[in-house]
Structure formats: C-alpha cells, structure tokens
Amino acid sequence: MLMTTLAGLLASASFATACEITLRSSDTHPDGYPTVEGVKAMAEEVREKTDGRICIEVFPSSQLGEEKDTIEQTQFGVIDMVRASFGSFNDIVPVTQIMSLPYLFTSVEHSHAVLDGPIGEEIAAAFEERDLVALAWYDGGARSFYNSQRPIQSIADLEGMKFRVMQNDVFVDMMDALGANATPMPYGEVYSSIQTGVIDGAENNFPSYDSSGHAEVAKYFTLDEHLIVPELVAMSKTSWDKLTPEDQAILREAAQNSSTLQRELWAAQEQESLDKVTAAGAEVITEIDKTPFIEAMVPVYDKYVTTPENKDLVERIRATQ
Template sequence: MTGATGIRALCALVACLGTVVAEARDLVLAEVHPSGHILVQTEERMGSHLAELSKGELQLQLKNNGALCNESQCWEMIKAGKLDIARINFAELSKDLPAVKLMSLPYLFRSREHMWRVLGGEFGKRLASEAEQHGAVLLTYYDSGTRSFYTTKKPIRNLADFSGLRVRIQNSPVYKDLITQLGATPVVLPYDKVADAFKSGEIDAAENNAPSYVSSGHYKIAKYYSLDEHSAVPEVLVISTKTWATLSPAQQKALQAAATDSSEYMRKLWADSEVQSLAKAKKEGSVIIDKSQIAMSGIEGFAVKLYSKYMTDSADMETVLAILRTK
C-alpha cells in the first residue's frame, strides 16, 4: 500500500467513524416518579428495546424523580421544543386539548377495556390531532387505573349513601360538580393532607385508584373501598414535534414500536399491582365492595346530568355519544 493509498483509506475510515458517531443520539425522557416506580421500570425497558430496534442509533436518557420538570413544566417544554420526550398525566393537557376535558367526565367509560378501545379509534385520532397542533406527537398511553371512592363510616352501595358525606377531591370543576350532584360535599385538599383530614373528621371519604389507596396508607383509616370506577384517565407519552421531525422514518418506526410495546408491558405491571394492592387491603381489614354490588344505574343517572355543562358544541356531543356507543 502506497503512502497516498494509506492516507485515503485512513481518511475513509475516519469519515465512516464520524458518521456512526453523528448518527448515535440520546433522546431525553422526563419523568417525575422515582426509581422503582412502575412507570420508571416501563421507561427503562423501553430504552433497552429502542436501542435494540434502532441498532444503537437512538438511546433514551431517562431523567426521573422530577429532575428536569414537574408535569406541567414538562408539557410546556414539549410544546416549546425544549424537551424530547415526557410522560404526562392527561389532566395536564386539558387546558390545551379540548378532547381531554371530555375524558374526565364521570362514568364515561364502562371499563378500562372500553377506554382502550375508544383511544384506539376516532377519539384517539382527535386527541392526536389536537396534540400535534400544540407541538406534540402522542406515542402511546399508559394505564393509571380507575378511581373509586373509599370511606370511613359506611360503604357506598347506592346513591343515598353519598348523602352528607364530605369527600376529598382534586381541584377540578368536574369533580366539584360530580360530588355536589351526588348529594355530598366536595372538599378540595392537597393529597398529602388527606390522612390527617380523615383522622380529624374533616372528611369522610376520598377517591383514588387501588394502588394509591394502599400505598398512601389510607386503607388503614378508610376501610371501605367501593369499586364504582367513576374515572379512568390514562397517562400519555409524548415527543416534541420538533424532535420527531429530526428522526428518520426508520427511527420514527423504531421509537413508535418501542413505545407501543412499553404500553402493553406497563398495563400488565399495573394490573398485577392492583390485584396485589386489593389483596393486601382486604387481608388487613378493608372491605372491598365490587362494582356488581353497587346500584350503579342510580349513581350514573345523576352523574351524566353534568355532561351537557362540559360539552361546548355539537362536535363534543357527537364525540361523547360515539364514546358511549363504542362496544
């Protein structure tokens, strides 16, 4: 090999290496939950899968425990193109995505399976379109369970059981109206104040998903857990449209596949967590009232009277009707 030939070969090798380095890319994913949380486990698995599917071209750099932003800040950063990917609760998107407000309507979904079917249909397309208008691509949804009521003095089995209850709620107009409509008094409190409020008698009831009911320790104070499943609002994984546009079609396909797979994985983890949580609560003295033991028709009949207040136009009405009709 002549000197000139060797130099040309070396330059070609350097150029190839430079190309490989340039193609390797970190995508930052922001998460507020700490290590060990189901969502963090899911995102770590997704990162490994993405590296495999993209043949090392894409790597997830997970920033959990709120290291970069809280959920509201993460959403604003996604919209501004200042963050690659974030896992956000749908509630944070409601101010920008009209369709999300409809999802918070009580008893809209008959079951989680019903919710997943709705999200996989026309309603999901509407959500995706609205998100894209605000600078985000919806990659997938994560389960966050269904919320049910838990009480200290008596179980909720019918509409009359709400009468006179003081129910802790999130600061949500829909929840305030729901509790009032059911004949109880809504009490807005920070989540970390709920246990003390139960002990002092400030509240008689609260609502949340089963894993939170147990992990918070509330099951030790409010032993009646009535599985009315009044709300099912998922988490969402979004990527900035600015970042998405810089990925090749093959990279987009790999990322979407890894995200979709992570959703299926997370749903199984969540389902297992629910079973374990309810079993623990029951073993330690909680009384679990199954949905089949609750006179749901009377409760739902009052709750749906709220729908007209939150449907702003005929399109919203058509959307809600389509959701209710989804098999």
C-alpha cells in the first residue's frame, strides 16, 4: 500500500515537473459531468500539442469556490480558467443578461447558430473588456415547466399555478406574464414543497428533473424550453497574455474542439434522463404551440431590453438561422 501511494506521488511530481505552464481551471459540477469532461478533453489536447509544456489542471465540485467567486478570481488572475453559466456573469458582462431572456432562443440548435457566428464574436469581445477571454461556448440545457397537477399545453393551463423559480427578477416577471405565481425558494426545498402542495411545480432541464427526484412528485413535464442559457469556458486575460501567440492558438483550437464534445455529452445525458423519467411514469408533453408563450413576453422584453443596442441584438438573434 505504501509503495503504491509513493508511486502515485512520484508520478504526480513527474507530471508537474514536465509542465512548464500549469493552468488551474474551476468547475462547480462533479467529475464526470459534461462540462468537466469537456475541459478535461481540452486539457488533453493542449498537453499533446505542446508536448507536455502546458498542462490544465481541472478542479471540479467547487473545489476552488462557487461560480461567482471563481469568476472574480479568474478576472484577477488568481486562477486561470473557469467554466460557468452566462447567468453568473450578468453583473459583470451586461450583454449576458440579454442571453438570459425567456424564449430568446427557439431551440438549442438556434443558440448554437447564434454563438458560433458573428454575434458570438461580439459577446466574446465584451468578455475581454472585463479581463476575461471567452474560449468556448458550452451547453447548459433548456429549462422547461413541470408540475404535479396537469399537463400544460397552453398558457391557460398555467393560470394560478405556483412554480418555484430562482431568485431572479426576470424569472418572476416571466411567470407573472404567463399568469402563474412565481415562488422563489432554495433548490433543495423543491421536492418537499411539491410533495406537500406548497407549490405545484418548478422548471429545469431533464438531467436536473431526473437527478433531483422531482419526477417522482411532479410527473407532468412540458417541453416548452423557455430558457436556454449558454455556458462558457473563460480564461483570465492576465494568464492569456503570458502565452505566446502560438500557444494561444493551440488553446483556442482545443477549446473549440472541446465544445463539440461537451455538446454531444450533454445531449446524451439529456436523452438518458428523458428515457429514465418516462420509464418511471413521467408524462412529457411535446405538442405545444410556443407562439402564445412568446407573445406573452412582450412586457418582459419592454422592461429589460431598453437600449437601442440591446433591441438590435435581440432582433439579430431572432433573425439568425
């Protein structure tokens, strides 16, 4: 046992010695999660293409802190990289607030088309103004409604129902516009609150609906995809500027390749969760006309999209094919 431990320590020391540059990357999700596996794949490609000169050490499970804390640390160069949701950047990179508006994206594929094109380049430039270099856009799933009472196929079905939402003004206003009642509460209280009738349901993606056990107490899942919030891998500009242009190109290419993998892993995880909850008796409603839901968001957009620049951005996002 002692020999095995010693061998492991020597191997780790040898690996660390071989790295001329070691970049620390943070993620709140556990090892094996699609975002973590995406960055690990990026790390492997970078290591191979630099002959081991540049190593990326991935710290999952919030080992370096929660998202907002690690974003700030990345800005100041305390850590080198972070994987986080656009929602966690709302107070730092204002354009990310627009990307958090309900029904902005018509599908996950639409969000890819937007982020992988000219608009994505504009958003990346906005990150750089905040001392962050956006390297790759990742998927974080589409949030939809689920509840314990009835299938939701129209806005009328939402009337008067109580849904848990995150403590976010946009979410609260969205529910109000749909005729439902928003009930902000900690995520950990959702299961018992649905079970006891304090709320009728909540909203989230399939993997969360599955892993949280919410499918056990709220069997009606309506695939309306009202919120598709992208995620990204961002690097400290301080750390980035220390690299040669050649090494920067290697990191950027590896990050882009990792995005393709991460999206595939996320899609697979969503399908696995969908299969699991339907096998357990959940009813997934897919036949839904989203148009009335989208039209109901006019007052929400009037409140949060106020500048000519943001109005133009929303129009261009909607026009992207």
